[in-house]
Amino acid sequence: MLFLLAKAPYNQLTLEAIAAQAQTSKPALRRRWQSMPGVVIHALIATLGSSPTPDTGCVHCDLTEGISSLARSFADSPLARALPGLMSDVANEPELHETFMNDYFEPRRASTRRVLESAILRGELRQTLDMELALDMxxxxxxxxxxxxHQPITTDVAEATVMAVLRGIATDTWPGHREI
Structure with a gap:
């Protein structure tokens, strides 16, 4: 399916084309996924994973690696081009939305939440931080x-993002915890 996305825009992708590429039938695809966007969601999960953020004990290192991993995946995959169209479908189809949230979005977010919670326990981040806002940021x-x-997707943005967020949520003692 990634091969097809590399050749054509998301809005031109069809179950028929996916079935032909996978050397299977459209009914076989429909038994597993109800729609073409469902196939793309599962390709997204297979490509990007569901728990990207390691928890090694260095909040800066872990967050930077988690975001860098996502940046590398987007930079190297036609899924990045498909994401805006996929999100339009997800927004308009409740079942797809639930699948996207439960199978992709929430597991990835949970792995990052665990890193932030561990950093709070270590005294690196403020206990009063707005967890959901920090995850969004x-x-x-x-x-x-x-x-x-409007801007390229690079791993440099990971370091810049993490530092900007940490400046707002870290404790005064955080730089002492940081591995350089």
């Missing part, structure tokens, strides 16, 4: 670049 720059294409 960490992911938003990359997704913004995917959706609008």
């Amino acid at each position: 960490l992911a938003a720059p990359l997704y913004h670049r995917v959706f609008f294409g």
Whole structure:
């Protein structure tokens, strides 16, 4: 399916084309996924994974690696081009939305949440931080670049994003915890 996305835009992708590429039948695809966007969601999960953020004990290192991993995946995959169209479908189809949230979005977010929670326990981050806002702020720059294409997707954005967010949520003692 990634081969097809590399050749044509998301809105031209069909179950028929996916079935032909996979050397299977359209009914076989429909038994597993109800729609073409469902196939793309599962390709997204297979390509990008569901728990990208390691928890090694260095909040800066872990967040930077998690975001860098996402940046590398987007930079190397036609899925980045497909994401805006896929999100349009997800927004308009409740079952797809639930699949996307449960199978892709929430597991990735949970892995980053665990890193932030561990950093709070170590005293690196403020206990009063708004967890949901911090999670949004960490992911938003990359997704913004995917959706609008106004800036390249690079791993450099990971370091810049993490440092900007940490300046707002870290404790005064955080730099002492940082591995350089």
